Amino acid sequence: MPDLSRTSAFTLHVLGHTYLSAAGAPLPVSAKGVALLTYLTLEGRPFHREHLADRLWQSADALRNLRVELNRLRRALPGLIPDRQPMLTLSVPTDLTDWMQRADTLTPAEVGAWLSVGTGVPLSGLEDLGSPAFRAWVDSQRWRVTQAIEAQLGATYTRLRRAGEGTAAALIADRAEHLGWTLPPAPHPARSAPLLGGPQRPALDALEAARHRPQVALLSGRGPQARRDLAEELAQGDWRTVHVTCPPDPELLMGAFLHQLGALAGQNPDVQALLHAPDATSRHVVQLWTLYTQLQRPLIVVVHEISDPALILPHVQVALNLPAELLLVLCPASPAARRALRAALGTVDPSRQVELHLPPLGIHDLLEALPAQPDLNTDDRRYAQAARIAMDADGWEPLAQHLLDHPDPDGLRPSLPPQLRGARLAELAGLPGPFRAALARLAVAHEPLTAALADALGVDEPGVLAQAEQLGLLLPCEPVETVTLPGLDYRCPDHSRTLGFASEALRVALASTLTRSERQDMRRRLALAAAGDTPLAAHYARQAGEEAPPGAQQAGRVVVPGRPGPMTPPAAPLPGPETPQRACRTGSGYRVTVAGPTVQVLRRGLYGRPVTLRLAWGPLPAGPWQLTVRVDALRAGPDLGPGETPYALSWRTDREEIIVGTAPTWHVAPDAGPVTYYRAQPGQWMTLSGQNAAGVPELRVRAVDVALTFMMTTPLDSPARVRTRG
Numbered sequence: 001m002p003d004l005s006r007t008s009a010f011t012l013h014v015l016g017h018t019y020l021s022a023a024g025a026p027l028p029v030s031a032k033g034v035a036l037l038t039y040l041t042l043e044g045r046p047f048h049r050e051h052l053a054d055r056l057w058q059s060a061d062a063l064r065n066l067r068v069e070l071n072r073l074r075r076a077l078p079g080l081i082p083d084r085q086p087m088l089t090l091s092v093p094t095d096l097t098d099w100m101q102r103a104d105t106l107t108p109a110e111v112g113a114w115l116s117v118g119t120g121v122p123l124s125g126l127e128d129l130g131s132p133a134f135r136a137w138v139d140s141q142r143w144r145v146t147q148a149i150e151a152q153l154g155a156t157y158t159r160l161r162r163a164g165e166g167t168a169a170a171l172i173a174d175r176a177e178h179l180g181w182t183l184p185p186a187p188h189p190a191r192s193a194p195l196l197g198g199p200q201r202p203a204l205d206a207l208e209a210a211r212h213r214p215q216v217a218l219l220s221g222r223g224p225q226a227r228r229d230l231a232e233e234l235a236q237g238d239w240r241t242v243h244v245t246c247p248p249d250p251e252l253l254m255g256a257f258l259h260q261l262g263a264l265a266g267q268n269p270d271v272q273a274l275l276h277a278p279d280a281t282s283r284h285v286v287q288l289w290t291l292y293t294q295l296q297r298p299l300i301v302v303v304h305e306i307s308d309p310a311l312i313l314p315h316v317q318v319a320l321n322l323p324a325e326l327l328l329v330l331c332p333a334s335p336a337a338r339r340a341l342r343a344a345l346g347t348v349d350p351s352r353q354v355e356l357h358l359p360p361l362g363i364h365d366l367l368e369a370l371p372a373q374p375d376l377n378t379d380d381r382r383y384a385q386a387a388r389i390a391m392d393a394d395g396w397e398p399l400a401q402h403l404l405d406h407p408d409p410d411g412l413r414p415s416l417p418p419q420l421r422g423a424r425l426a427e428l429a430g431l432p433g434p435f436r437a438a439l440a441r442l443a444v445a446h447e448p449l450t451a452a453l454a455d456a457l458g459v460d461e462p463g464v465l466a467q468a469e470q471l472g473l474l475l476p477c478e479p480v481e482t483v484t485l486p487g488l489d490y491r492c493p494d495h496s497r498t499l500g501f502a503s504e505a506l507r508v509a510l511a512s513t514l515t516r517s518e519r520q521d522m523r524r525r526l527a528l529a530a531a532g533d534t535p536l537a538a539h540y541a542r543q544a545g546e547e548a549p550p551g552a553q554q555a556g557r558v559v560v561p562g563r564p565g566p567m568t569p570p571a572a573p574l575p576g577p578e579t580p581q582r583a584c585r586t587g588s589g590y591r592v593t594v595a596g597p598t599v600q601v602l603r604r605g606l607y608g609r610p611v612t613l614r615l616a617w618g619p620l621p622a623g624p625w626q627l628t629v630r631v632d633a634l635r636a637g638p639d640l641g642p643g644e645t646p647y648a649l650s651w652r653t654d655r656e657e658i659i660v661g662t663a664p665t666w667h668v669a670p671d672a673g674p675v676t677y678y679r680a681q682p683g684q685w686m687t688l689s690g691q692n693a694a695g696v697p698e699l700r701v702r703a704v705d706v707a708l709t710f711m712m713t714t715p716l717d718s719p720a721r722v723r724t725r726g
Contacts, residue, residue: 010077012041012092014145015099015117017124020077020092032056032065033073035129037092042141046089055134096122096145103156108168111160112419115175122146136276143259143275150176154183167402167419170225174398174423177224178305179245206354207234207327211298214319214326216348220338221358223397224304227331230358231302234327239298240264246306246333248430250280253311257288264295282314289318298325305333309344316345320352335472359583360395360591363387363600363709369404383574384683387602387632387707394503394589394604398423411682413604413635413705416508424509428473436513438464439473443510444522446608446638447536448477448498456529457522465499473506474499477587482614486594488584500588504604520544535640536609560666562679574598574709586613590701601701601708607637608704610646615699617712625697626689628711631680634662635705646703648680649710653692660686 011021018034020027029037035056040047053062056069073081081090099117106114122145126138153176160169176183206215219227228243235241242264244256255275262271270291274284292299301319306312312330319328332338345353366386376382385407392414393400399420408414416424428436438459442449445457454465468474476492477500483490501507511519527540541548583593588611593600605611631648647661656674659666666677680686701708 010080010092011095011098012037013095014038014042014122015095015149016121018126027076029076030069030072031125031129032069033076035126035134036066036069036073037090038123038126039134039137040088040090041092041094044091046087048087052088054131055137056130058131096148100148100152103152106156106160108160108165109419111168111171112422115171122149132276136272139275140272143262146259147263157183166405167398167417170398170401171419171423173225174223175426177228177243177245178426202354203230203234203356207239207300209352210327211325213352214322214324214328216316216320216328216330216345216353218338218341218345218353218355219302219329219331219358220356222361222395224331225397226358226361227302227304227329230356231300231329235300239300242299242301243304244301245304246311248307248311250311250314253315254280254284254288257315261288261291261295265291280314285314285318289315289322292319292326293322293324300327300329302329302331304331306330306341307333307337309337309341312341313344316348320348336470359581359593360585361390361393361397361400362395362581362583362591362593362602363390363707364581364595366390366393366400366404369400371404380683384632387600387709391602391633391705391707392604394505394602395591396503396505399505411633416505416512420505421509421512424505425513428510431471434461435464435467436510439468440510440513441518441522443501443507444514444519445526446539446606447526447530448479448500448606449474450498453526453529456525458525469499473502475502475587477611479609480612480614481586481588481590482616483584483586483590483592485592485599485615485617488582488592488594490584490586490592492587496587500606503589504606507606539638539640558668558670558672560668560675560677562661562664562666562677564679564681588613597711599710599712601706601710603701603703603706605637605704609640609644610637610702610704613701615701617697617699620692620697622692624689624691625712626687628685628687629660629680630683630685630709631660631662632683632707632709633705634682634703634708637704646706647701648703648706648708649699649701651697651699653690658688658690660688 009022010027013019013021018038020029020034020037036052039052039055049063049066053066056062057065059065070081074083081088095117099114102110102114122142123138127135129135129138153172157169157172157176160166160172173183203217206217209215219230231241231243242260244253244260247253247256258271258275262268262275265271268291270287274287274291292301303312303315316328316330319326330341332341342355363383363386366389367382370376370382370386376385388411389400389403389407392403399416402417402420403414428439438454438461441457441459442454442464445453447453449465451465465474469476476496477498478492478496481490481492501510514522523540523544524546527537527544527546530537530540538548581593581595583591585591589603589605590611590613591600591602592613592615593602599615601613601615603611603613629649634646634648636644636646645661645663645667647659647666649660651658656676657672659675659677660680661677662680662682664679666675668675678686678688
């Protein structure tokens with residue numbers, strides 16, 4: 001039992017809900033008692049009893065109420081409050097002090113738990129207590145604590161970065177972005193590459209227009225860090241940036257805007273006055289944005305994680321009518337929010353709005369971020385490493401940073417570390433518990449999701465699949481998906497009845513929230529549901545620890561030996577990061593990027609049957625063609641029967657089917673037509689050429705995971721063969 005006669009035996013919790021504890025256990029102290037202890041501790045100086053009574057009670061018997069509360073504290077906490085002192089002073093250790101001290105010796109494994117303590121709303125529970133003067137004091141102290149937390153996050157982020165702990169630093173950056181806080185720039189080039197292609201040109205045009213009258217930009221794609229990077233790249237010269245995360249309440253949004261304004265304007269009395277009563281009335285919204293104009297500097301205001309357009313629309317309507325140099329950047333929280341926000345902006349003058357989309361984290365971004373290492377001493381090796389990381393990260397910056405920090409020389413599919421599983425799940429924290437539990441059961445499946453499959457897994461909550469699709473957590477998908485080149489046109493048919501998780505990392509994180517026995521139960525259910533698909537049912541049975549027949553063999557199929565594909569450099573140099581890029585993503589997770597003459601295909605897909613991607617290119621005239629290809633990774637899933645072997649690329653000429661893979665041999669059905677199989681060496685270029693009839697050539701990719709780059713050019717005068725140089 002701790003010695004309750006010493007203040008050091010207690011901890012006053014101010015990070016989140018405010019309460020007093022001893023030895024980790026909360027103590028039974030009234031709300032007014034906690035308020036009194038908090039006031040004395042955070043002020044750190046003595047006060048007359050009359051002052052304290054006026055602050056905490058608005059009544060004629062305030063002094064009597066104070067005496068009653070002090071007596072309660074003395075009985076509950078003997079020795080803490082001195083008797084018969086005209087002025088009261090007290091200093092209790094706080095969890096804020098402990099949290100900041102822990103940061104100095106924090107290890108990467110402890111970052112997740114440390115963040116869970118330090119990023120709640122400070123001084124919660126004190127908002128409605130005491131007099132207006134006390135409530136104003138709570139607001140000012142909350143701002144001071146928030147500033148201290150933000151500064152500590154920045155210092156810890158920088159320390160971990162300099163120590164080479166990029167994964168842990170990325171977790172801090174991810175949490176700070178969700179809270180709308182500013183971190184110092186990264187001290188080494190693990191930051192995303194400059195976004196010279198894609199959205200920067202329209203963004204620069206919007207910024208130039210904002211010099212004359214306010215503009216609004218709808219920014220989607222990538223994560224909060226990449227969106228912040230774009231804003232910081234735009235904020236050159238006298239432009240300043242303000243970042244706010246949109247909470248689900250209009251008054252909290254007002255408070256967030258005011259806190260950021262306070263960081264720019266200092267202790268402005270008008271800002272403090274609004275903070276005392278941040279009601280989201282029209283009058284207060286006008287006052288808020290009028291204060292922003294008084295800064296008399298060009299501003300880029302970025303609002304992150306907007307889920308409900310109704311929260312931000314009043315601010316947009318006022319901001320666009322200001323006599324100010326202002327670019328308002330709105331970042332929706334989900335595809336559904338993006339659609340709703342686009343519709344809400346329908347009344348805004350089209351000449352004053354622009355829609356920007358950040359392409360997923362790609363190969364060129366990772367090339368810029370790769371550290372200098374002895375085993376990455378050639379351009380080919382660096383490209384191969386960047387391609388594999390871009391594939392495995394699936395566009396998610398924290399996972400990409402982890403893979404940069406912990407490269408796998410064997411090229412195996414990396415597991416998702418616990419801290420990143422936690423970060424992924426934190427994005428779903430605002431969803432109802434039963435809904436998250438239903439998604440976790442669905443995540444055990446290694447096949448596309450249907451209503452019948454959800455029913456077999458016991459997901460009986462109405463509308464789970466539809467709601468998850470609306471939120472962008474599930475996407476419509478098909479076993480064969482088509483992208484038209486070079487325009488990158490893709491659309492899943494409206495009649496599609498199957499859905500897949502938006503990313504494999506999300507699926508894995510959700511499945512990990514179930515216990516082992518719960519996952520085994522789901523697998524047994526899946527095995528029963530797949531009774532008509534013997535290989536799939538056997539796969540689930542084996543995962544559930546039950547007896548199952550071995551995987552089906554390739555019996556009765558013709559073996560085609562692989563022809564070697566020696567290294568052949570492309571005829572033209574690869575485009576650099578400054579080359580404009582266009583990208584699209586299919587429902588099954590294929591990411592197709594066109595950069596100059598090159599096409600990059602990346603996928604980290606569902607661990608199940610490989611999905612086929614059709615790339616319709618053309619039309620092309622009759623005549624010779626040349627295709628330069630490199631395969632940096634090609635992975636299969638579980639053994640689910642013959643005909644499921646992955647390949648990096650295939651296409652049909654007027655005489656045969658050409659297939660490129662990495663296995664030594666290829667197996668085809670006896671009745672298949674002529675097939676030529678080329679075995680690619682990972683990370684090396686090979687060039688194929690031949691003759692074809694006029695029309696639209698169809699290239700295909702079939703893989704669970706793949707990193708592929710190719711260029712197609714015409715004409716060439718040569719028969720179909722592997723060309724070698726050097």
